[in-house]
Amino acid sequence: MVIGSGFGGYFAARRLRRQGLDVTVLSATDGMVYAPLLPDVAVGAVDPRSAVVPLTGTLGRARIVRGRADGVDLDARQVHYTGADGSTADLPYDRLLLAPGSVTRLLDIPGLADHAIGLKTVTEALYLRDHVLGRIEAASAMDDPDRRRAALTFVVVGAGYAGTELVAQMARMTGQLLPLHPRIRPGELRWFLVDVAPAVMPELGSRLGEDALQLLRRRGVDVRLKTSVQRVTADRVTLTDGTELDCTTVVWCAGVTGNPLVSSLGLPTSKGRLVVGADLTVPGHPELFAIGDAAAVPDLTKDPDRDGHRPLCPPTAQHAMRQATAAARNIAASLGRGRARPYHHHDLGLVVDLGGPDAAATPLGLHLAGRTAKVVTRGYHLYALPTVRRRARVAADWALAGPLPDDVSFGAVDRDEALITTAEADRP
Ligand SMILES: Cc1cc2nc3c(=O)[nH]c(=O)nc-3n(C[C@H](O)[C@H](O)[C@H](O)COP(=O)(O)OP(=O)(O)OC[C@H]3O[C@@H](n4cnc5c(N)ncnc54)[C@H](O)[C@@H]3O)c2cc1C
Structure with a gap:
């Protein structure tokens, strides 16, 4: 069993x-x-x-x-x-x-369990998408500058593969949607990536990690390393470096x-x-x-x-x-069929999809960036997906996402269902 x-x-x-x-x-x-x-x-x-x-x-x-x-x-x-x-x-x-x-490994940070969203389930991913689109839409209609700033500030905690891929792809996607919201100025939309580690994705090695960091900065992400979250409320986040952010979205990807x-x-x-x-x-x-x-x-x-x-x-x-x-x-x-052997596996490397044409990959000890890494990253996922039908569906989704980006939000998932504490108690 x-x-x-x-x-x-x-x-x-x-x-x-x-x-x-x-x-x-x-x-x-x-x-x-x-x-x-x-x-x-x-x-x-x-x-x-x-x-x-x-x-x-x-x-x-x-x-x-x-x-x-x-x-x-x-x-x-x-x-x-x-x-x-x-x-x-x-x-x-x-x-x-x-x-x-x-x-998800939740630390004992005041307010975290009540306000943070995770990214371990499909429910959380769907909620996150609708929530981010909803926040931008709502901010576009707001006049109060404090509420507007809080709605347009997004904090992702954890610069491992989940947090780094998420913030890289989200910053790109939301940046592309801004022309649909002429009342929002580009500088108003703020993404933060926070991690206690001194580097983004240390597993990538120093050169690719630095490349990933520069790419995030080019996309306007404010990356705070050697920093954590001290307190979270419904509309404010305090970082350990003393920064106070008006913010209504904290995504927690800081370990399991x-x-x-x-x-x-x-x-x-x-x-x-x-x-x-x-x-x-x-x-x-x-x-x-x-x-x-x-x-x-x-x-x-x-x-x-x-x-x-x-x-x-x-x-x-x-x-x-x-x-x-x-x-x-x-x-x-x-059960008497064949011989048992110990588990022994050399890590084959990492693939990290950073959205658009960008990726980082370390297959078999090589260090790849840009389009070559993108081909390796997508090729790896298509290979690892277990059925031909899923491979075809994912390849078709990727092919359509470029020319026909999906800009619809359904709001089908309640916030409560996406809070880490609820999602973990009721996985998926
Ligand atoms: C956003 C994100 C991105 C990631 N990206 C990468 C990546 O790029 N590369 C990489 O190598 N890894 C990545 N990972 C990590 C990877 O997904 C996990 O290491 C992997 O899923 C672990 O496999 P598992 O079978 O142990 O657990 P899971 O895949 O999580 O499966 C656990 C299963 O157990 C079921 N279950 C849980 N509790 C119970 C219960 N009490 N009773 C019955 N069933 C139960 C769940 O429903 C699920 O089916 C990522 C993870 C996340 C969240």
Whole structure:
């Protein structure tokens, strides 16, 4: 049985089915959300449906149960869950693969939980788009300068891939929409990117990170490094460098922690992620496997520190997908088919879509920027999307987004649904 249908759970279930095993997938979502495309969804470059791969019809004869795992009885080998209709039941298992992903790591900052929006779900991406368009529209009709400034100021916290891609693409998209709002002057629209780190996306290396920083600045983004947020209210944000901003939009992309389901098991965790060995089993529980953002998987490509501890694999889609293949192989081996092997994967690099013709990519140690990086970035996503239909849909969305940008906002998602606290309690 597999819990979760994201990068880890989906690819593992598919692999297990191909090995002829009986698979039950229990997931809170009825699709696999391709999270790296959420910034594209937020700017309207990709339709939300294109970024979700349905489970039905793509996982062969796997039994798909829509519901939220509430707990695992390790002795009885049963998962307790609440179904989509609110009813509760138990599902038995022989082998259990935990892949419930992560939740947004909220820091203890006054007002953050009440006012910040996240970007981990399709709901949040859709809300963000409508909200930003709505704020600009509202500001265009306002005369009060304070309210107008607050409506036109957007703060994104976290300069990792989610925050950097989002702010780069949003600043470009909103800049292009300004001519539709002649009452708004270009300087009035303000985007901020805030991070405690000294660099934007340090994983890109100093040269590409600096390129990304310069690109953001050219797009008018005010990047504040070595800075965090001190306090958030409905219409004001205070930064740790003392800046007070009139602002009604804070997007929190500052890190994740393991899904609370794994810490509820009473087993050892590291930084909120379930501790597993290199074979992806939980020590002392050969029937229990964990992968992806929810698992603390030792990175065998890195040397141990002085205390003999190895660094953990970072929480990325790339690792979750590769761990899915390794876990499926080791689960089959535990049932007498083939041999188990430790998880060992050299990072293949990063792809970062910065909107328009711009991107940064580090495939196989190369450092690419501009159009070449854009081709690599889009090519990688099309390759990694699991079905031909999704690849075709996303490619078509990208092709249309240039000549026919989507400028409609539906306002279909309530603000409450997009606040991090609600979104995490009710994922997707
Ligand atoms: C905006 C954004 C951009 C990103 N960009 C990149 C990128 O460019 N490159 C990259 O490598 N990584 C990127 N990531 C990170 C990447 O998406 C994650 O590392 C990856 O999704 C982890 O896979 P996972 O299977 O562990 O979890 P997820 O993909 O999050 O899947 C978790 C699954 O578990 C289900 N679930 C959760 N709780 C329960 C429960 N209690 N019961 C049942 N089911 C449950 C969820 O519904 C979901 O189906 C990005 C993430 C975000 C949010």
